[in-house]
Amino acid sequence: MLKQIISIGLIGAVILVTIALSFSNYSIEENVEETDLIIQGDVIMPTKVSRPGCEINDNCYIPSQIVIKKGKQVTWINKDSAFHSVTSGFYDVPSDLFDSGYLDPSESYTLTFDEVGTYDYFCTLHPWMNGQVIVE
Numbered sequence: 001m002l003k004q005i006i007s008i009g010l011i012g013a014v015i016l017v018t019i020a021l022s023f024s025n026y027s028i029e030e031n032v033e034e035t036d037l038i039i040q041g042d043v044i045m046p047t048k049v050s051r052p053g054c055e056i057n058d059n060c061y062i063p064s065q066i067v068i069k070k071g072k073q074v075t076w077i078n079k080d081s082a083f084h085s086v087t088s089g090f091y092d093v094p095s096d097l098f099d100s101g102y103l104d105p106s107e108s109y110t111l112t113f114d115e116v117g118t119y120d121y122f123c124t125l126h127p128w129m130n131g132q133v134i135v136e
């Protein structure tokens with residue numbers, strides 16, 4: 001009888017530890033994803049995005065979505081050999097908030113975002129190039 005109680009207790013403890021571990025693993029994965037999203041840095045226009053295809057994996061701008069705090073800057077860098085732009089809105093519906101003009105290869109463009117919001121942008125030369133800045 002005592003053995004049964006002990007073994008039931010042990011099984012219960014093993015189940016509890018397993019549940020606790022699976023929860024802790026889950027929260028670690030969540031943290032990694034959040035860290036990936038919160039990037040206080042640059043957005044790159046990589047090579048070959050002047051041809052369609054980058055939109056399939058949403059990497060015409062890398063990262064295509066950047067989350068920053070209010071008042072922070074974002075710097076875009078053109079690492080391609082073609083011209084690109086960072087222009088607010090969508091190709092069909094530009095929003096006139098900002099426009100880098102044509103960025104030469106290796107040229108960069110920096111904006112400061114003082115207002116909370118979601119800012120979509122695109123490249124005026126390549127309609128498939130889309131990105132988003134989220135200001136919190």
Ligand SMILES: [Cu+2]
Pocket residue numbers: 049050083084085123124125126129
């Ligand atoms: Cu472009």
